């Protein structure tokens with residue numbers, strides 16, 4: 001390391017003595033304070049690995065330095081805890097649960113088979129050609145089961161396609177019905193609902209020509225919106241619109257005057273210009289894809305938005321749309337749709353709409369990989385006599401999958417489906433790693449570095465975090481943490497000395513300590529900071545030397561990191577989504593905004609760094625890989641206190657194997673224990689130094705820390721016994737944000753500001769001072785109340801980046817001098 005000289009008390013060196021840990025039982029970890037735990041002592045210039053025999057529960061961030069090697073500053077011991085000490089014991093867990101092997105992919109298209117082809121179902125040649133341009137040749141299981149039903153009774157009469165070789169089916173599809181489609185992620189549900197709509201509109205375009213050549217084919221865009229597809233996220237709306245537009249690029253049939261051009265697909269969504277959307281809606285958007293909030297807005301405020309002839313309403317990721325967050329909006333949408341579609345059709349369209357290719361009344365289609373009793377919310381109101389279609393072999397999808405919810409005697413009645421297990425694709429290789437909080441960051445770094453090294457073909461990784469702030473922090477860290485620090489610390493020695501000399505012991509303001517610690521040289525004006533921040537936020541991706549290289553960031557193998565979350569400006573979200581989609585490789589750091597529905601090519605690994613707050617999210621997150629029969633990997637981080645999540649996964653039938661932290665670190669940093677521990681410590685130190693190098697980085701880390709803790713409190717009630725904030729060791733968790741502060745020093749900036757404001761408001765005579773137009777000591781008019789002099793030094797941990805020379809400067813107050821003397825004695 002270039003700047004090792006500054007690392008007073010955590011600079012690792014060659015291990016002096018390494019005692020090998022005794023052989024451990026299968027599945028247990030050497031990391032932590034259990035009977036098999038190792039304790040690494042990191043001193044000023046020595047790393048020693050010992051074997052501890054007493055299990056320890058973590059209490060405080062303990063010092064690992066021996067008493068006589070502890071440096072003191074202002075009477076405070078300079079403590080840099082080792083990553084490998086004081087970690088909680090990792091219970092023996094069975095190395096894997098529900099391991100299945102050699103199972104055939106469960107979401108792949110079927111083999112070539114004439115009786116189950118798209119043509120046999122009655123799709124028109126133009127659509128089949130459009131599909132083949134998209135490399136879609138044979139239907140998947142869910143498509144085979146649902147398409148015939150959704151194509152409607154008219155299609156059946158023409159093709160006599162036998163849905164599932166069951167006579168019941170013919171009866172059920174004798175009229176158009178509402179349909180609930182549940183099928184695994186990546187099994188082609190989008191085409192399942194889009195193809196029948198487009199097919200039926202194509203049929204509507206030609207219907208009259210079949211009867212009488214004198215009658216014009218239907219093709220009037222002013223019919224308004226006939227299909228609405230609702231999605232929970234903007235990215236999914238964009239994706240569905242893109243697929244729809246591909247389908248609508250129908251080749252012109254020769255010798256016929258089919259008129260498809262009237263079918264216009266469009267999208268309205270939050271973050272886009274409403275005025276432009278209104279103009280488009282006025283012209284007529286026949287197939288509309290939207291997010292709920294913006295749809296409601298247009299329904300309420302855009303007069304020209306005509307949905308009187310609406311025939312299809314699709315709720316993609318329906319369970320998400322039925323969640324609490326959207327409930328109110330969705331209810332209003334449903335009410336407005338009901339009200340508007342109750343109006344009689346316009347006279348010029350009445351005859352066309354009576355043709356058998358159109359559904360007689362509005363058809364509602366619900367889709368998701370995780371639909372259960374959620375649909376009960378809609379049954380009876382928006383859903384009429386719905387038919388349930390499931391799309392996996394495990395679901396025994398023949399006869400029982402196609403039953404109506406109204407049949408109370410039926411075993412597959414929707415109301416009785418609460419026990420439905422959400423399956424993940426068979427071919428998905430799932431693992432979990434019990435990782436002590438302190439080791440989380442280095443383990444993630446090791447995992448991503450290993451992935452970059454192993455990468456032999458184009459492949460992408462998605463890492464899920466619980467909140468936007470955490471995504472921002474890790475994005476910044478991975479993008480810049482591997483580069484040499486911007487400021488040359490050597491040049492800042494003078495600044496540091498000046499700060500030490502000017503400190504004011506009476507100031508107890510932690511925040512000002514933090515602020516004033518940073519060398520003056522690095523101080524930027526507000527404008528500069530804002531510009532830098534804006535620039536950072538504009539980048540859809542950054543190249544990470546850290547993930548692709550060595551400790552010094554020397555690598556040509558840098559990998560692009562991207563981020564996606566709901567706090568980013570819309571144009572950034574859009575460009576990130578499309579660039580990552582088109583990229584051949586890269587790491588996407590994101591929140592659950594990317595968990596649902598996104599079909600990002602070549603994603604072969606999903607890392608859940610923060611566990612999902614709900615089992616459904618687990619299924620959707622891991623479903624971004626192993627799509628359409630392809631292989632994929634999903635890795636889950638769990639804290640030792642979260643072991644009880646394993647039985648929950650087990651109960652869901654998840655096939656998941658254990659992988660130990662040691663094996664991940666060893667794979668990436670070196671086989672021998674002392675080698676990977678030393679390297680891991682070096683990485684941690686480097687990342688901590690990076691964070692401490694600038695005030696902005698610390699603020700980013702603190703925000704991420706607090707937001708993550710808050711997000712932790714949002715786990716589903718049924719999982720609270722596993723994920724409870726009280727179980728978190730905040731000191732250790734801080735380490736995973738490359739922070740050295742104990743949690744008591746980590747102030748939520750917003751909270752701190754409020755506290756300060758409240759304190760100032762309580763200040764006696766404040767109002768009087770303000771009224772008088774208080775004169776400052778410089779004699780200038782000053783409307784602000786007098787401020788305390790800010791403290792010019794910071795607490796111990798942050799000085800750990802200074803050199804030993806500075807540290808030995810020692811305490812400068814009487815009280816601290818006395819404390820130091822006592823300590824030495």
Ligand SMILES: Nc1ncnc2c1ncn2[C@@H]1O[C@H](COP(=O)(O)OP(=O)(O)OP(=O)(O)O)[C@@H](O)[C@H]1O
Pocket residue numbers: 109134135136137138139140143183184185186187188189190191368369596597598599623624627628
């Ligand atoms: N029959 C098919 N043959 C080949 N590719 C297909 C077929 N059906 C769909 N696809 C492709 O499979 C991919 C996944 O489809 P889609 O996004 O619709 O899955 P999904 O079931 O909706 O997944 P999720 O539950 O994650 O939303 C898409 O790229 C789509 O174009």
